[in-house]
Amino acid sequence: MAGTYSEQQRIKYTQKLNDIMDMLPDFTRDYFFSLEYTKQPRTKVAYAMDLRGFFEFIRERKYNSYESLKQITLVDAENISSTDIIEYLRHSRLYVKNGREVTNSERAAKRKLSSLRSFYGYYNKQGLMKKNPAFQVDMPKIHDQAITRLDVNEVAELLDNVESGNRLTKNQLAAHEELKTRDLALLTLLLGTGIRVSECVGLDINDVDFDNDRIKVVRKGGAESFVYFGDEVREALLDYMDERSTLQPAAGHENALFISRNNKRLCVRSVENLVKKYAMTVTTVKHITPHKLRSTYGTNLYQESNDIYLVADVLGHKDVNTTRKHYAEIVDNNRRKARNMVQLRENGDH
16 A cells, blocks of 8 residues: 555545445536545545435435446436425434344534535536525524643653553553553644644654654645644653664554554554543543544643743644634633733722
8 A cells, every 4th residue: 555644545535535436326426526636536525425314215205116226327316305405304313224223423413414415506506506505594503612631740641641551451551561652642742732633643754753753644635734842742752753763664564653553554543542541541521532632732721821822733623713613712711810910000099
C-alpha cells in the first residue's frame, strides 16, 4: 500500500463510494460527479450512505414492487413529498435492521436532511426537478450539551497512570510495559495540541519537526496545517521516536508514526479504545473519548489565553463561531468575572 495516509484514505473512501453507487439508482451518478471537486471522498460516502438509507425506506413504503433501488427513477424521486422525508427522518431515529436495533441522534438526523437538501438541490438547479421537498422540512434542532472534559488533576493522573500502569486490569497490564512509551506519547500529543484523532493516526514520522517543535497534519477538508507543541509533548515524542526506530512495520506502514502491536498504523478505533482504557483509571462518571481530550485542550488554552480566535486557529476551526459555541460556558464565566474589573471611582470617594 503506497502513498501517504491521506492518499490511502482517499483511495479507500473512493472505492467505498463506488460500491455504494453501484447499489443506487443510475441517475444519482450525475449528482456524485458534481461533488468531485467540492467534497472530500469521506463526505461523499456519508452522502451516499444517507441516500441509500433514504431510498431503501422509500422503496419499502412507496415502491415495494421494485426488486432493487436501481429501479427507482428520477420521476419517482421527484414525486417524493416533504411528508415522506419527515416520515423517513422520524423512522431513522429508531428502527430494526437485520435483527439489530439502530438509533440515530439529532445530529445524525440533521446530517441526513442536509444530504437530501444537497441531492434535491442539484437536480432542482439543473432544471430536472421542479421542487426541493427537503427544503420544506425544518432542520432538526440540536440541543446544546455541556462540554465533557478532564480536569487538570485528572489529566495529570491519567498521564501518571499511563507511565505506571496504576489501576489497569491484569489483562491490560500484560501489554502495558511494551506499549506505555507509545501510549504516553500519543496521549500527551492529543492533550497537548488538541489535534483530532483522525489527524493523529494520519501522522507519518517525517511529519514531526523537532527543529521547530511542530507537526504537520491534514485537517478536515484536506488542507495541511502546522501545529506547534510544547516541551512535555516534545519529550514524550522523542522517547517514543527512540523506540519507534527499533520496530519493524508491516509493508505499507513503514512511514506511520504510531503503530500497533501487529506493526500496522494505528486506526481511529484503536485510539478510541486506548483513550477509554486509560480514562477509566481516573473517572468512571465521564465518558472520555479522543474528542473529549480535544475539548480538554481547547478549554485549557482558552482559560489561559482568553483568546477565542487563537483557540479557533489552533484547533483548525474554519469559523470562530463554531469555537465560540463549544466554549460558550467559559465565555459566559469570563464575562461574569469582568463585571468588577473596571472601577468607576476609588473606594472611599463617595
